[in-house]
Amino acid sequence: MNLASNLARSARTYTDRAALRLGDDTVSYRTLDQDSAHMAGLLHDRGVKPGDRVAIMLPNTPEFAIAYFGVLRVGGVVVPMNPLLKSREVAYYLGDSGARLLFAGRAVADEARTGAQQAEADAIVVDPGGFDELLASGPPAEDVLDRHEDDTAVILYTSGTTGQPKGAELTHANLTRNCEIVATEVLELTADDVMFGGLPLFHAFGQTCTLNAVVASGACLTLLPRFDAGQALRILAVHGVTVFAGVPTIFSRLLQPPDRDAYDVSRLRLAICGGAAMPVQVLRAFEAAFACVVLEGYGLSETSPVASFSHLDAPRKPGSIGTPVQSVQMRVVDNSGDEVSPGETGEIVIRGHNVMKGYWRRPEATAAAMRGGWFHTGDLGRVDQDGYFWIIGREKDVIIRGGYNVYPREIENVLYGHPAVADAAVIGLPNPDLGEEVGAAVVLRPGATTTAEELRDYVKRQVAAYKYPRKVWIVDTLPKGATGKILKREIVPPAEPGKR
Numbered sequence: 001m002n003l004a005s006n007l008a009r010s011a012r013t014y015t016d017r018a019a020l021r022l023g024d025d026t027v028s029y030r031t032l033d034q035d036s037a038h039m040a041g042l043l044h045d046r047g048v049k050p051g052d053r054v055a056i057m058l059p060n061t062p063e064f065a066i067a068y069f070g071v072l073r074v075g076g077v078v079v080p081m082n083p084l085l086k087s088r089e090v091a092y093y094l095g096d097s098g099a100r101l102l103f104a105g106r107a108v109a110d111e112a113r114t115g116a117q118q119a120e121a122d123a124i125v126v127d128p129g130g131f132d133e134l135l136a137s138g139p140p141a142e143d144v145l146d147r148h149e150d151d152t153a154v155i156l157y158t159s160g161t162t163g164q165p166k167g168a169e170l171t172h173a174n175l176t177r178n179c180e181i182v183a184t185e186v187l188e189l190t191a192d193d194v195m196f197g198g199l200p201l202f203h204a205f206g207q208t209c210t211l212n213a214v215v216a217s218g219a220c221l222t223l224l225p226r227f228d229a230g231q232a233l234r235i236l237a238v239h240g241v242t243v244f245a246g247v248p249t250i251f252s253r254l255l256q257p258p259d260r261d262a263y264d265v266s267r268l269r270l271a272i273c274g275g276a277a278m279p280v281q282v283l284r285a286f287e288a289a290f291a292c293v294v295l296e297g298y299g300l301s302e303t304s305p306v307a308s309f310s311h312l313d314a315p316r317k318p319g320s321i322g323t324p325v326q327s328v329q330m331r332v333v334d335n336s337g338d339e340v341s342p343g344e345t346g347e348i349v350i351r352g353h354n355v356m357k358g359y360w361r362r363p364e365a366t367a368a369a370m371r372g373g374w375f376h377t378g379d380l381g382r383v384d385q386d387g388y389f390w391i392i393g394r395e396k397d398v399i400i401r402g403g404y405n406v407y408p409r410e411i412e413n414v415l416y417g418h419p420a421v422a423d424a425a426v427i428g429l430p431n432p433d434l435g436e437e438v439g440a441a442v443v444l445r446p447g448a449t450t451t452a453e454e455l456r457d458y459v460k461r462q463v464a465a466y467k468y469p470r471k472v473w474i475v476d477t478l479p480k481g482a483t484g485k486i487l488k489r490e491i492v493p494p495a496e497p498g499k500r
Helices: 005-013 029-045 062-073 087-097 106-118 128-136 172-186 204-217 229-238 248-254 280-290 363-369 408-416 452-460
Strands: 018-022 025-028 053-057 077-080 101-105 122-126 152-157 167-171 194-197 220-223 243-246 270-273 293-299 306-309 328-333 346-352 375-383 389-394 399-401 404-406 421-431 435-444 471-475
Touching: 005 029, 005 204, 018 029, 018 062, 025 029, 025 062, 029 062, 029 128, 053 062, 053 087, 062 077, 062 101, 062 128, 062 204, 077 087, 087 106, 101 106, 106 122, 122 128, 152 172, 167 172, 172 204, 172 306, 194 204, 194 229, 204 220, 204 243, 229 248, 243 248, 248 270, 248 280, 248 421, 270 280, 280 293, 280 408, 306 328, 328 375, 363 375, 389 408, 399 421, 399 435, 404 408, 408 421, 408 435, 408 452, 435 452, 452 471
Parallel strands: 018 220, 053 077, 053 101, 077 152, 101 122, 194 220, 194 243, 243 270, 270 293, 435 471
Antiparallel strands: 018 025, 152 167, 293 306, 328 346, 346 375, 375 389, 399 404, 421 435
8 A cells, every 4th residue: 555556546547637736837647646756766866765754845836746745655754844834843843753854945945954954854945947857867766665554654743732743643544545535425526626725735634635635536636835815716717626625714715805706616516624613604605605515524633634524415514513434433522531422512532544543753642642542632522413523622722711611612603703703713811710711802804893892792692691702802813824723822912901
């Protein structure tokens, strides 16, 4: 088994069809396969052996896919890295994974080289012209090296919200099976589909649900290195996108351009959302504006990432993350690990084909996460009588106000129902009497006007007295991660008057 076999197979079947698009440039399956074979030959000549880690710090360009499949083809382990990382972080990722080689984009060359030097690794700077010459400099590795299904294919580093990032080891079986299920069961992809490629490819969601699902199906992935709503709408129209993938903030941004209706997006048949909870109001507005079905899903880096999804052939429940995908089991458990009754809140645990091999060189962290034979997600949720799962929030995000639990997602959903609200994040604020108080940071829609007091009262009218945010503040933007997910840990509330 080798995840790269999907590319070799599609290259034989869909030889001259477009695998990737970037602007006006197209890369056929034949070319992508041949370039990845040259990459594998280059790596072999540089001494990369099966199991060796190779890091990729590239944006959403064809070079990412070439490097990715080239590393897998030679039997190496891909370590995807965010191009926005600074040298200190680069050094950590390389040092922790043991990667001795890093491919980085020209725009981040200085940070990449400095970090690689600190980790005693080599950095190869990739630019389109020079990269072609580099690939052509050696003979291609024609064969895809056979690997055991339990061999590690990719090490995906978690965000590190509770300490240093940990590397989730995903095997060839994890990723091959997960992308096949996404392609066939969830997306129902065919070779005639064109998928929007705006999700970062270094992230689990982008890799499995766009790049790998597309390649396994012989479809086309149209790339966008940096998200811009106007550019995304142009790509949807000009490239005839049929399947869209994004996180909630991207869906929200696509609704905002005043000239949105000028773009012909009639080929769009399906959109999928993951990475964070989708406000029901945004989902309904997107479906109405773009005349397509939106499916919500759920997963983590440690689960390859897809664990559950809404399905085209089953009733959808807006706000639900659907049901477990094929060969995956999910439960909601209490602190003792016992399954709770439908409708009750507990921690979501997962087992199945998609669960990681473990955390790279962290046996204690692996044992803690995998206790009882289930992966413990740290996400709070519930399951209804029909088997549909619902996310309540992260365990660590729950606000305990005077002994009462307040779930941020519930309050955020109320805020998103206000016509002036574009983005909202609810967080806990220290309070000497109650332990925590509820606070909300809000971004307004372009041209909208309202006040913090009006927003507070709007929520107050719709929730129990202990739940509404006593402190609301309006900001220009909220901090977001690479996928567009709001980073609550980076939100800084305004100082109280008279305090510094």
